[in-house]
Amino acid sequence: MTQDPAASSRRSDAPIIEIRGLVNRFGDQLVHDGLDLDVRRGEILGVVGGSGTGKSVLMRSIIGLQKPEAGEINVLGEPMLDRDPDDPALLAVRKRWGILFQSGALFSTLTVSENVQVPLREYYPEMPRQLREEIAAYKILMTGLPDNAGPKFPSELSGGMKKRAGLARALALDPDLLFLDEPTAGLDPIGAAAFDEQTRELQQTLGLTIFLITHDLDTLHAICDRVAVIADHKVIAVGTIDELLALDHPWIQEYFNGPRGRIAHGQSRHPGRPVAGAPA
Numbered sequence: 001m002t003q004d005p006a007a008s009s010r011r012s013d014a015p016i017i018e019i020r021g022l023v024n025r026f027g028d029q030l031v032h033d034g035l036d037l038d039v040r041r042g043e044i045l046g047v048v049g050g051s052g053t054g055k056s057v058l059m060r061s062i063i064g065l066q067k068p069e070a071g072e073i074n075v076l077g078e079p080m081l082d083r084d085p086d087d088p089a090l091l092a093v094r095k096r097w098g099i100l101f102q103s104g105a106l107f108s109t110l111t112v113s114e115n116v117q118v119p120l121r122e123y124y125p126e127m128p129r130q131l132r133e134e135i136a137a138y139k140i141l142m143t144g145l146p147d148n149a150g151p152k153f154p155s156e157l158s159g160g161m162k163k164r165a166g167l168a169r170a171l172a173l174d175p176d177l178l179f180l181d182e183p184t185a186g187l188d189p190i191g192a193a194a195f196d197e198q199t200r201e202l203q204q205t206l207g208l209t210i211f212l213i214t215h216d217l218d219t220l221h222a223i224c225d226r227v228a229v230i231a232d233h234k235v236i237a238v239g240t241i242d243e244l245l246a247l248d249h250p251w252i253q254e255y256f257n258g259p260r261g262r263i264a265h266g267q268s269r270h271p272g273r274p275v276a277g278a279p280a
């Protein structure tokens with residue numbers, strides 16, 4: 001019996017992101033060559049790989065900022081490639097995700113509150129200003145920023161506060177799915193641990209699925225349910241850190257079992273809380 005692939009991807013247990021056979025190339029440089037990946041609903045999936053292995057290009061392909069040479073990407077059951085960008089079905093999917101870019105990507109001429117309102121203005125232009133401001137104030141508080149942060153400009157914020165402001169903007173539309181590109185890069189260890197904590201708390205209270213690119217071993221141990229490893233132009237393994245540690249791949253062993261990996265494994269930044277994804 002033949003099955004309707006669209007119907008199967010709409011099942012509630014279907015992956016929220018499905019990627020098959022992804023190929024990305026810049027001139028002669030092959031970045032992805034037949035990359036497959038599933039992101040499960042409700043998980044925090046960490047994406048790791050050496051510098052330049054194509055983590056950001058992968059994220060950009062999923063969110064439509066990079067046109068792959070070949071492959072299929074489904075998000076929330078909707079095929080994302082080779083579509084009319086103004087297709088209402090695509091627009092509906094875009095409304096259900098939020099993105100925190102590596103740099104925070106805040107507009108420097110807008111206040112924090114105005115930055116958070118950008119997606120609301122874009123997708124709900126008819127929304128009354130007062131409601132927009134109230135939603136922005138709520139999102140700002142949700143991310144742990146003080147309530148006087150709204151009128152501040154990005155230049156008046158610390159690195160950690162900028163990340164939180166970017167997170168507040170990513171949450172503006174009440175997304176199901178969050179993309180975080182190196183959220184703790186540039187933060188001191190205490191700030192990074194606090195950001196991880198906030199991310200986990202938001203994920204649990206809001207039921208988010210999170211696609212998280214990181215080099216931060218502590219973040220992987222503290223909050224990721226599974227980790228996908230990119231090497232050799234593909235996702236070479238996906239699993240809990242313990243499952244990855246059981247694999248014999250040299251990069252995986254060096255990364256997770258090297259001196260820094262062993263320290264992160266032995267002492268999570270979050271003592272007292274079980275390592276996500278590890279057996280109880």
Ligand SMILES: Nc1ncnc2c1ncn2[C@@H]1O[C@H](COP(=O)(O)OP(=O)(O)OP(=O)(O)O)[C@@H](O)[C@H]1O
Nearest residue numbers: 026029031049050051052053054055056057058215
């Ligand atoms: N627009 C582009 N034009 C040409 N080459 C690009 C472009 N975007 C990315 N690349 C190249 O693709 C490769 C993968 O880049 P990407 O930014 O995805 O790496 P990454 O795994 O995220 O690296 P890092 O961990 O250092 O952030 C790199 O060699 C990069 O130079």
